[in-house]
Amino acid sequence: MTKPVLRVGLIGSGFMGKAHAFGYGAAEKVFDLPFRVELHTLADASPDLARNAAETLGFARATDDWRAMVSSPEIDVVNITAPNALHKDMALAALAAGKHVYCEKPLAPLAQDAREMAEAAEAAGRKTQVGFNYLCNPMLILARDMIAAGELGEIRSYRGIHAEDYMADPNGVWGFRHDPAGGGAFADIGSHALATAEFLLGPISRLMGDTLTVIDQRPDGQGGHKAVEVDDIGRAFVRFANGASGSIEASWIAMGRKMQHDFEVYGTKGALLFTQERFNELHFYSADDPAGRRGFRRIEAAPDHPPYGRFCVAAGHQIGFNDLKAIEVAGYLDALAGKAPEPFNFRKGLRIQSLVEAVHASSRAQAWMDVA
Amino acid sequence: MTKPVLRVGLIGSGFMGKAHAFGYGAAEKVFDLPFRVELHTLADASPDLARNAAETLGFARATDDWRAMVSSPEIDVVNITAPNALHKDMALAALAAGKHVYCEKPLAPLAQDAREMAEAAEAAGRKTQVGFNYLCNPMLILARDMIAAGELGEIRSYRGIHAEDYMADPNGVWGFRHDPAGGGAFADIGSHALATAEFLLGPISRLMGDTLTVIDQRPDGQGGHKAVEVDDIGRAFVRFANGASGSIEASWIAMGRKMQHDFEVYGTKGALLFTQERFNELHFYSADDPAGRRGFRRIEAAPDHPPYGRFCVAAGHQIGFNDLKAIEVAGYLDALAGKAPEPFNFRKGLRIQSLVEAVHASSRAQAWMDVA
Amino acid sequence: MTKPVLRVGLIGSGFMGKAHAFGYGAAEKVFDLPFRVELHTLADASPDLARNAAETLGFARATDDWRAMVSSPEIDVVNITAPNALHKDMALAALAAGKHVYCEKPLAPLAQDAREMAEAAEAAGRKTQVGFNYLCNPMLILARDMIAAGELGEIRSYRGIHAEDYMADPNGVWGFRHDPAGGGAFADIGSHALATAEFLLGPISRLMGDTLTVIDQRPDGQGGHKAVEVDDIGRAFVRFANGASGSIEASWIAMGRKMQHDFEVYGTKGALLFTQERFNELHFYSADDPAGRRGFRRIEAAPDHPPYGRFCVAAGHQIGFNDLKAIEVAGYLDALAGKAPEPFNFRKGLRIQSLVEAVHASSRAQAWMDVA
């Protein structure tokens, strides 16, 4: 039986554009996908950029006209990995043309825009995906399942963070992540921390934010400077609907940190510790272990933890960052084929966006806010 | 030249009473103290308790009458390791009798009481010490000195926590730490996290608290139950006078955690990571290391880091928790001899108490508070 | 400019067969390969196995007749991932047909066979590759370069190990790795430890072996048992031509270990520690760091460490096990295109095989042996 073909149009070929292309490539071999993937067209900001990237990444065609591409009848799904401010126009155009859309996070700079996108997708009856790839980690899936199965008992508290240092240097040039509309550390990576928190513990119901601008101007890349208004550091107290309390933190100026997407979950019967710095491990404390033999157990990713076994039949060999994207692709394609629900659709992307905005609004108001 | 004698009266012989006795014993051998220490009298809640403890811990006399002891002309310094609610009466009585006083943290359940104690000490011209022993760690002293010397550049952010799980079991009996006046996780151990934060970065100027009661009743030890009002978990956003922002957290129900007194400090030129779980190590990231060779450096405690060398001439052999108390004793005795300022006197103990109360007040008010 | 096509024939689709297929897929996108790779034919033990694997792994054709495939004029390079005992016949046939050959380790069960293969390759003027993928890790390349550049000073000692537990269960069925001719833990994974040792420090000149059989029979998979003669644990003292001494260890019954491919290198000016359990890190101690600031530095894989940046533009995101294979593929293809020397050809594979045999011979003779 031959598989139906899925024709992919990708917009952007930077950090994430490459990750999407790698993800499709790996997913086709690693998983039993419901489609044969055809990397049809790559759109980028200029013809040259597009042509070079298409060649390297294995796309058959290249264009600098994303509008043409997203409405072409030859495309089934549009992947958006362009800067945040462009997500909305691109997604709406693609949806209007009847395409499925796989868009990088954050869905849009503003929650209002994200809402329009989610509603457009639902109205069009198209399937969508937002790129919260850390959730695709077998160890996060394990953590979520352990929590859901009650292995930690009732959850009491949570501590989540996403910190890196790629903006630590004040001489780093002003970029799209500094856009006053929807930029900043909490939108950029705090969003990952929020997504992980809700993935594991369910909805946040209330929060109190505290966001700060530390570096208030940056070189504009043309010899001058540009003011920066967005946050470099953000923190939030949170309450979950399940009764647990917690905190979420984001920083892109945490000198020395490259990938501190970490969490700690404490329950009545156990606890979990995780750091993305060693993301093939999950540390589990069980109060049910015998006295004198308790301790945090370093569980290494193994075929016991799907879909790790797809990548490697032997435990402890480890998957890489790009493999997370392959898992994301596979999950989305199952949804496109109607074999599974959408793993993280625009509605969920909107949810994260709303949480980010609530953190900022609460910080400005210096008051707790409901987010139910 | 013979040293003057310092006659010690100790109240209490529980966890901390023992630690004080061990501390005096070790300090005398490890340091060149300005006094010959005489463990004169141990006071406890009953004659039997006192006698047994005096014998084991090496005190010459025992009593169940701490009032008599603190006013005896044969005592020079009074060590208070009784439950929190007794600290004030004991300290005031001792100060009134002209004694120096070395009191466990928290100085008193209420800041108002702590203030009275600090003022009494100053009025009496006596020297005082509060038991924030974690500050005595050579690696914390190193951290403070590195920060002060600018090795991290300008400090941008801070993340402090003190979490343990000794109250995680709801069947743990109601005790003095649950006293509605001044009890709770933030007072008990959040105070350590606050002390460490200010030790390293200087004064906190503003904060926003969030404290919660998770286990709202406990066995009263007599077949019934008693309501619990104090916090099991507490969090705070903070601003430091030096401009840095941060967070402080406390939990005594963090299942699996035995000694998570941790911090992370991020500056413009470097960072420090520390966990009390491995308190003979300090992890240092220097942005000045050559490209491709940067990383957090695990510095092991060594004679380079005073006063570690007093305990051991060889690096990496490690000091223990009780050794922190020996360092505390030695620092206080130097102050008593006029050779150094008081390391952490009642005024500083009051400061921590005020911060704890501000966290609670801010939490109740759901509003930021100045603490300058 | 269109790239020349490289038509790949793969034999085997188990653990390593998949890894090769994944490796080609990723390499094409991640690297700028000198060829366009065509996954031409997959050969396996039966038509069904071959057909299914070809479909999943993206090969155009399938066959159960590897002999036909390796001599087909439509194939340029033959990848051998079949059981060890088949490597020789397959490789010789492929070389005889003028193909380049990329064979999994160990090159052949016996050094004599490996020698024949190396000589055949050289006689045929074909380019070869053996699958010692751990050497493709950017952190191992970094380690090698640091040592070569003298950053550790003169090397004094080495401690290498490769231990896993996949054979720890005595009820694990007899398989090709238990073949008396060339099987055993030292051949299977000790070979990796030897390859890493020589990769980092240069040639071993003398060694003394100690290999043991712990589990001396295993189920034969048909209700009976089969005797096992090969080693489960092996150790060796070694001397390197550069004057350093060291030890190498291998175990496939190290309960709890999934991927302990570790080394420690000590020099006059510094040291390196590495574990494959966290293979995106390298720990570096520099005696040149200032006093009181020395310690092992956890360097995280980053674009500073080629070819990491090919996979990800951001530091600390981590590559996975399969990515090592992609790097191996890319290096080999550069060699095939004449752009670089063969990274690890049959001659080098033979070298490792000779070392393994020397370990066994020395163990039997209970005597040191030269291996120069």
Next chain:
Amino acid sequence: MTKPVLRVGLIGSGFMGKAHAFGYGAAEKVFDLPFRVELHTLADASPDLARNAAETLGFARATDDWRAMVSSPEIDVVNITAPNALHKDMALAALAAGKHVYCEKPLAPLAQDAREMAEAAEAAGRKTQVGFNYLCNPMLILARDMIAAGELGEIRSYRGIHAEDYMADPNGVWGFRHDPAGGGAFADIGSHALATAEFLLGPISRLMGDTLTVIDQRPDGQGGHKAVEVDDIGRAFVRFANGASGSIEASWIAMGRKMQHDFEVYGTKGALLFTQERFNELHFYSADDPAGRRGFRRIEAAPDHPPYGRFCVAAGHQIGFNDLKAIEVAGYLDALAGKAPEPFNFRKGLRIQSLVEAVHASSRAQAWMDVA
């Protein structure tokens, strides 16, 4: 009931002399000793050294005549912490005078001397102790008990090491540890690794050694140089009487290592990992844990692990190096009081010495040797 007095005479006040004094001090408070300890006399190489040390360490008298001290009727037990070459004369003199003797390791430079000492102690009916303090660690006691109780199943293999870097600098001056008779890394610290190995797994029955001199001359402290013949690095393959195989390693030039007294034990049902760098932890893997939940469990020292609870009633607070000596003192005093067997007497000290010599003899002979 008043306790009998134990009058201690200590020879030496360097690294270990201090540790003994600290140990007595702490042991008296921490344990319920069967004696009241009187630090009677301290003997050192000169009157000044002795007097200063006596004062600091709390000994009542000082002398530069150890012979007079060890035969004085006022001394009950003699502690020897002088350089290795003096151990024998001192111990024999003390035993001849009817004293109990507590001698630092190695018992004597040569096994023949150690044998004389052990026999003298037995003939005199005196109780003895050798200072292998690492065995006093609650986590090593736990490890031994777990192994004995079968929690790891049958033991298959062992990997022990003791490496530091205090001799890494070739400009470090020639000292007693370089004495051709009985000096060297294996005698000095390899002895610790051997003691730990036999403590955990029982007797070694066969071994094959490999010891090397790396730094072959050192400054003599007087402007010249002195040849060094003793080993800087030593390795041994071992067989245990219980059937397990293993390796032991020692190095005092392992740049960057301060206290790598580590072991790994692998059994049929589990494994243990330990490093003295974090000696309040023991890592335990149990194959009996449920699938998908297995991993090395970081057990932190706690009151569950005697005698930790003597030092601290709370888990995870950690003991220090000097506390190991206090435990050693307490165990020996119990033996002196007839309440327990001698923990590690001269006979056992001789055993370790014989093993060290066997390692050297085997290395010279380049042949395996029985050591039963």
